[in-house]
Amino acid sequence: MDLISNLSLGFGVAFTPINLLYALVGCLLGTLIGVLPGIGPVATIAMLLPATYALPPVSALIMLAGIYYGAQYGGSTTAILVNLPGESSSVVTCIDGYQMARQGRAGPALAAAGLGSFFAGCVGTLILAAFAPPLTELAFKFGPAEYFALMILGLIGAVVLASGSLLKAIAMIVLGLLLGLVGTDVNSGVARFSFDIPELTDGIGFVAIAMGVFGYGEIITNLAQPEEDREVFTAKVQGLFPTKQDFKDMAPAMLRGTALGSLLGILPGGGALLASFASYALEKKIKSKPGEIPFGKGNIRGVAAPESANNAGAQTSFIPLLTLGIPPNAVMALMVGAMTIHNIQPGPQVMTSNPELFWGLIASMWIGNLMLIVLNLPLIGMWIKLLTVPYRWLFPAIVLFCAIGVYTTNNSTFDIWMVAGFGFIGYVFNKFGMEPAPLLLGFILGPMMEENLRRALLLSRGDWSVFATRPLSAGLLVASLLMLAVVLLPSVKSKREEAFVEE
């Protein structure tokens, strides 16, 4: 069978000692940074990206995937133990996880999160391996008009399914698209918006934006808030393993979470965040057994389901990226950035031109998941210690990593000035309530969108109706319009706002 032979090719690549080592290092580093409160996966990946420059592409991507999973897992640990979601997708994990920790059941909660994530990761990897080839076939039928329409759908999907104000999110996308256009225009060779600065003719550094807005922006925002008294449950983590009853309760929740998460992850803009919210809502709808702890008071299902869902979603959101080359969320946008740094243009051709890379990456995702459970559950004590390190020691270190990281990207100080500027802008965004994730998506897609729009209109001799007359592109555009229309319906609108309000 194709699936088996492909996967075995992948495992052949990923199971070399050196790549296993990179996966391990990635997971460790990712968890290390991800466990620090207030630093989400996007900031973590942006910060650690430079550490992978020197590696060969396959190893670099394997390490990044490890970092991603590690960061996500680290985020849940913080959520459960400190009631501080390190990232938006673990917001719901806080609700029941923290309550469990307060009742001295932090161990089972962490185990439920770990086991749920691992199970979901396995399923997600299989789905990814099974769906990637047919989708890639489809992608080869895409012309420029279809690609343009697909990007519109992806961008609209990203904002529709995200939280916050729709209009502002769309405006942030457009702003990102514009920033992505800075630099030399490939068709005419004109340096656009470069103000005669030679460094700007290459475009704005992707790492500078990501680190400035996410890294520095988050630090400044954290420092601006008065220090809260954090209650860390360090002493009470004992009896890691869940009881038999726990297993009985969480197994079906894990299954439901995985199914829902895999489905939502494939949708453009879906990914981990939506998956975890939706699965928590689903678990709450399902009738509790008599004698079960109610939700919000430390129900293990409330930890297992969203954690499975967010990992499944994280896994399947690689599908649009690897097959179509379109990042569905900010984390994937960073992965695109990493790929382009290694001279890989993400898209359907990756699977045929670089099969080792493609299947190696897929296999290493599974390995990354495995490492997390093998390593992190026993090491949990160490991660917890990290939580007790005061923030005033952490943030100078984070600033330093960002500064060194951005400097080593091009060995140029210009990027350091840029990241300082974007750090300030990141704070302004935060003050004005502007969500930065769509900006990053737009930034990555900007040049691609322009290129495809140009080609599409060149082929149609300037006739805009080409987007409506080609069936595939028309379908995609109608789908994006429908998405917008549905969100703007009053009944859905209030539901959407409700769904993202922290409970």
Added chain:
Amino acid sequence: MNIKSQKDFCSGLFFMCVGIAFAWGASTYTIGTGARMGPGYFPLMLGIVLALLGSVIVFRALAIETQDGDKVGRWVWRPVGYIVGANLAFGVMIGGLPSLRIPSMGLILAIVVLTLTAAKAGNEFKLKEVAVLSAILAAGSYVTFILLLKLQIPVWPSFING
């Protein structure tokens, strides 16, 4: 005129200004036609869209009632200044400023300066603690970035290394 949502009002204004600036900048390049787009076509389009979106956001901020006026809140300049400043200082230290004849001071000193400046952004500043922290960070970075990752960064001031 009453601003009902300060945050939205400000962000809308921001989008409008940036959109207009980009559109104006784009109009100085060749626009071209749909079939043969010049370098200005797409940015001009996007700039106009952004400015329009911004104006809608501003309008809504003036028209739609919010519960608490959605205040922007106090600007906290201290962390902003010190974090951004630390970063800028790091850049100056590591790269030098040829225009002002400031030589490159190398990684180790840059780390010390960055840590000292950044630590000022916090609520507590204990010189002893920060000194220890900067020593640890400098040693750690030297081992990771120079010895292990073998990155090409000047380690010591250029006038010592020559």
